[in-house]
């Protein structure tokens with residue numbers, strides 16, 4: 001199977017403002033990679049970069065430049081299922097080059113005529129959906145959103161917190177929903193001196209507090225993890241940081257985002273490491289389009305994902321999604337498609353509407 005055509009679609013879709021302690025996202029850019037082979041298969045991948053750096057240093061301009069170069073080099077090359085592809089990618093730009101590795105993975109599953117989830121080694125048919133609520137609405141907005149999710153069958157809700165917007169939010173959330181699985185995500189907004197406050201939040205019976213401290217501050221996470229289960233997100237960028245976090249007992253859970261790790265292959269090794277160490281897992285989201293989201297959820301069907309994943313349907317935050325079929329959650333669950341590979345195709349009419357540029361290479 002040889003690559004004969006490579007296309008990069010740079011799109012920008014207006015989205016519902018999503019506020020975290022890092023900043024607010026109003027336009028969701030995406031770089032969609034399509035690789036075609038001489039056997040007629042098409043593989044898709046998404047790079048979920050932003051125009052301005054929030055929590056990461058890669059941005060869209062780097063992504064377009066780097067992907068253009070890499071895609072031109074891929075024309076005429078064989079698709080293999082070894083780690084060779086990873087060695088050709090730029091390790092310092094994981095979110096950018098993840099689009100290529102994902103498209104490769106989609107092609108390999110299609111070549112084997114199996115679904116992406118089966119290719120990853122998953123045998124579940126459904127994936128539990130959790131929801132994440134941003135900081136924009138205050139207590140009232142949060143409770144309204146929460147009620148809507150609970151009515152839709154969602155059983156795990158994660159609330160974004162930051163210094164000054166934490167205790168009251170969690171107290172109100174817990175009072176309104178005494179039995180729901182409740183988590184808090186701080187996106188590294190707290191200092192070690194906030195430990196007593198964070199420890200006290202366990203009175204609201206939190207399933208986890210996600211990444212309260214800076215990515216490199218594993219020691220504060222370790223101390224907090226003794227009082228309340230800590231979930232690491234930004235700290236786990238590769239296999240080495242995962243191993244270090246587990247050895248130091250800095251976490252009880254990890255939020256895996258394959259895009260942040262840079263490949264499904266390395267993410268699978270992190271998954272296996274966590275299973276062996278008894279560390280819980282859930283899958284994260286980066287406000288992807290249906291392309292990235294559908295591929296991620298196939299990965300989140302692996303047995304090590306012990307908790308509901310952040311898999312909000314893209315049409316809930318994007319003006320319109322560009323992937324077909326529409327990504328749907330019913331009764332708090334996503335049902336995996338039976339199609340070979342990712343099962344995704346592009347809605348070209350919608351894609352046209354949000355298109356910024358197209359870059360194509362052929363043999």
Ligand SMILES: [Mg+2]
Nearest residue numbers: 185187210233
């Ligand atoms: Mg997070």
